[in-house]
Amino acid sequence: MSTDPTAASPEPFDPVVEPAPAGTPPPPESAVKFTRAAALWGSLIFGFLVLIVLLIFIAQNTESAEFAFLGWRWSLPLGVAILFAAVAGGLLTVAVGAVRIFQLRRAAKKNLKAGLPR
Secondary structure (H helix, E strand, O other): OOOOOOOOOOOOOOOOOOOOOOOOOOOOOOOOOOOHHHHHHHHHHHHHHHHHHHHHHHHHOOOEEEEEEOOEEEEEEHHHHHHHHHHHHHHHHHHHHHHHHHHHHHHHHHHHHHHOOO
């Protein structure tokens, strides 16, 4: 390498990439398929990890907190109160999803009956 700024720099390396021959078969698929059992195991592991994190959270947030709702007043550990709120939110989400699934199934049955000859 030269320290002379007026010296011509070498051309950049431009590798030539040749295309693969047309008769080359595609790479083989993986012999291991993704199954429902694999999804179940993955979901269980993820669920247990979330449970462990929740238990640690509850154990670290044992300070009691006062709550008031519609005239009722009670005291709960903060971690337990947040856990109850998360469970209530999850149940509400499941209920709304179940109603929507019911609506879609009913509409699908109506469309199926309308399309069948009598």
